[in-house]
Amino acid sequence: MDNAISTRPEPLWRRHDFRLLLGGRLVSQLGDSLQFLALPLLVIALTGSSTQAGVLLGLQTVVYLVFGLLAGALVDRWDRKATMIWCEIGRGALTSTIPVAAVFGALGMPQLYAVAVLNGVLSTLFGAANSSALPNIVPSSDLPAAVGLLGAMSNALRVLGAAAAGTAYAVSRMLPFAFNVVSFLVSAASLRAIRTDFQQARVAAPGPPSALVTEVGRGLAWLWHKPVIRTLAVLDAADGLRFGAGYLLIIILAQELHANSTQVGAVFASAGVGALLGSLMGPRLARRFPLGALSITMLWAEALTFPFYAVAPTWWLLSLVAFAESVVSPVYNVALESYRLAVTPDALRGRVTSAVETLTTGGAAIGTTASGTLIALLGTTMLTLMLTGWLALLALAATLSKTVRRARAAD
Template identity: 75%
Template sequence: MDTLTPTPPRSLWRQHDFRLLVGGRLISQLGDQLQFLALPLLVVALTGSSTQAGVVLGLQTAAQLVFGLAAGALVDRWNRKATMIWCEIGRGLLTATIPVAAAAGALGMPQLYAVAVLGGALSTLFQAANSSALPNIVGRSDLPAALAAMGVMSNALRIVGASVAGIAYALGRLVPFAFNAVSFLASAAALRAVRAGFQAERATTAAPRALVADIGHGLSWLWRKPVIRTLALLDAGDSLRFGAGYLLIIMLAQGLHANPTQVGVVFTGAGVGALLGSLLAPTLTRRFALGKLSITMLWVEALAFPFYALAPTWWLLLVVAFAESVVSPIYNVALDSYRLAVTPDAVRGRVTSAIDTLTGGAAALGTMASGAAVALIGAPTLTFVLAGWLACLAIVATLSRTVRAATATD
């Protein structure tokens, strides 16, 4: 039996379990922000090679993509709460090996490669369990507010995280890793204190299937749901553009003679826009249908994106980044609320992981292709190509009956 029956509305922040879940996640994400900056800097300090730094970061992404589908099937089989706790403990111990090995004078690249791969696999397993468990902790009626609150905190960390990470690294290049190791253990303790169940009761009469069969069952369920399937494919197309956009904006800003601090301010503007979108998301999600939000987001992105290439100064580039970043969190809250609510608990891990793998793979492909594309046709031209791509996605969404008819009550 699923646990998504409507419950009387109440303040999320008065819910003991939600506060614990959010508090643990906030500490853990701050640690991740610190390590995200410190890891490539540490690799460069050890090897003098930016290529090696890129390989380490690439291994984390590769582990997430390779392990994504299996992670979803596993969290649908296992106890999600126990899985999340052990993932946090495992990530904490892995991260702690870095300062310990450095103190012993034994830190080398093989260890950092292993930490990247194993940490990426544990992160993928944790995220699949976390997303699948949320509806059981807060209930269907509170999903939009819960997702928006998490988005607000993530975007707030995105704004201040780089500065905090820089300060932590300046205190000592191993300080971010020590902090992150402790943050994982704090997150595990918070999860341990959550009282709500992380999954619905499961029938135990069915014979166990092979992992591949479980994955296939989840993909089959996803394919039979036209709204989720269509929006997932559109999201993958949008993620392709998003992955290419990071390097593209850097190159456009440098073309406007922006210094590194000013480039950082441009991305801070994007973070502020996303924060505003997260704050607006609960109200707009209740007021507008999911299909309308999807179509609106794609058209706003398509119409705003060319202005990246047309902006004559770096601070106008900031304005574009701010404006374009507002709409995506609103739509994401509406889409994730819908998907989590209508997906049965027994297959939620597999469906969530399949979509995350699809969109994450598209973003990674965009990131990898963006460097070659900028070198081949130039940043301004690539901007207009990506704007055209977004316009095509918007047209497809507008013409799709499935998208136009999508509502939160489907």
Template identity: 70%
Template sequence: MDNSLPAPLWRRRNFQLLIGGRLVSQVGDQLQFLALPLLVVALTGSATQAGVLLGLQTVLYLGFGLVAGALADRWDRRTTMIWCEVGRAALTASIPVAAACGALGMPQLYAVAVLTGALSTLFGAANSAVLPNIVTNDELPRALGTIGVLSNTLRIAGASVAGVAYAVGRTFPFAVNAASFLVSAVALRGIRANFHQERADLQQERAATGVSPRALVAEIGQGLGWLWRTPMIRTLALIDAADSLRYGAGYLLIIVLAQRLDANPAQVGLVFTGAAVGALLGSVLAPVLTRRYRLGRLSIAMLWVEALAFPFYAVAPVWWLLLVVAFAESVVSPIYNVALDSYRLAVTPDALRGRVTSAIDTLTTGGAAIGTMAGGALIALLGAPALTYVLAGWLVLLALTATLSRTVRRAGATT
């Protein structure tokens, strides 16, 4: 027996703690995501205020994402992530405490949304840079695929669990989420690995110099400069952001198309459950396909599958066929995402990883936000079937762009 062989990922303590803490926190986030708008409507009777409160998360990410990436690369990532979790736990716990005292109101909910949004953005920037320091580059596809499988499994079960939690009490999901943040902090504290690859003395020297606006702007520029000078990552990031426009508009579009087929709310939910099951299957297949095919081939294949599948949303004669289309379309995205993230994390220098990831996430989040905001207006202007064909045409354009791009075709050929 070769005792030098590394243990399987699922048996490694550091990997267990990293994904375990993340998944526990995800469960809490799912409970709160459903409970927050319901709580706002219960307090104010206004769905508009609920929408504004949820929209603050996206606005904060777009405004703070690049800064968070620079801070995550400057500060100790482990310490940053732990304090973010402790801060989010305290802020979230203030909601059930205030409710128990009869003092809960909208100003507090807005303050909690803004502050937890900022901490979540900073946590995400640091978290995105950690995985390559826990596993090797060759293990990244398997690690990301494992995370995707577990995350999508929770996503499938999340809605029903969230409903049960809210039925226990309006603020009970917030108490659970606060506890989940503390569990995540304890898990992070127990990881025995360096969250940075650079020497500790250099990292401490950078952190001790203080954070000035000029220094942050310069460090953000370094991350953006590296991204711009790396054609493969830059091109794929721009294509991904353009695809996010369609993704943002597609959520509302699918709901409207399902309603046109007389689907009730439970059936609409099943359509999105089908998409979640498809994403779960894609996460299972991702490590195998990523090892077998280059990133360029997977990206081109994904775009063509999406482009060819999307028009079927408009022609489906019954609601359950929307579920079939959603399932088929959702299988390919996790495969591509695992391949892209594995490649990007492997080639991005550790010292720039937070900034580069935040820049890409800002692009894709911004694209999805624009698509979401424009989706309702375009449905009213064009009608749901016509918009489906417009978005399908957009996907064909992206697929052609990727197919004709020598940079995309060669992506993953060398590292």
């Protein structure tokens, strides 16, 4: 009995490095939540154009389409910890230019576009290193619990951030951006204090650009021969189109219901509450149900819920729809991310992670970039119905796929 107790794994909450990783990530995500809602409101206030708001939101992530694969190979070469620290410092410096320019009355769309693109580059590098590091900080047996806890805490801050973003923006348009600058620096300091190595080994020596392309090819080849990860990544990318378009769509729907900025924030806070509930249930359900069943359930739940956005008569009923739609996805994400991290070799993890995120984030970027134009051309009701049909097609494709139906969690 004594031996069993002495060899029992240490709880996640007692792991020094995991607490630092969690704390830094949450502070940074709180800042991102404030800024992500404030940015389209700022663009609409400056230009009156939902199209420009959609383009700017898309630019923050469209970089994944042209840089994501190379970023994965680079973080497998570079020190992941140092890369993450410098990315946070860089993002803080770039974001600080927005309130500084506003103070001097020089803020304009060219600067916002430039900041979005450069922040996208740094976010791409940071994301690839961040996702790859977790299996080196916690043992593989704790991955579902760690992914679920990170998701739960992240969504708890998503609730707080969405609720506070509208209020902060109402107090001062620049307050969300100033807070985000501080959050990046806190995150960098937290990462600096972590003692654990973020990777087992790196690619031996940087070579010419052709060698980097070869390294990317090795990661893609590994991914191609893993049909479960490959198929689910394609489905997630297609779902990302709807997610990207849906973000600005929900903002405009709320404004059409005469919601003020605080009430718009409350709509997204409700979505955060639903996601928080799903994240808390995620580790247990991910162990109990097959990965494929969770994927199919998520897509059908989204397809059946999404049309209610078009008929909600008040902003608070819109909040209920956002809550209901957001519960299932985090459960699936816990199962999928734990599976992918567990089966991917550490030396390839940056490349595989970035390849998957290039698809999913790129899909979201396309949807976000097109959303403003689609709203202007079709109107909010028609776009909501079109996205509902798209989700139904994805759910049907997942249901008919043998690869998805047979997908199980990693041992």
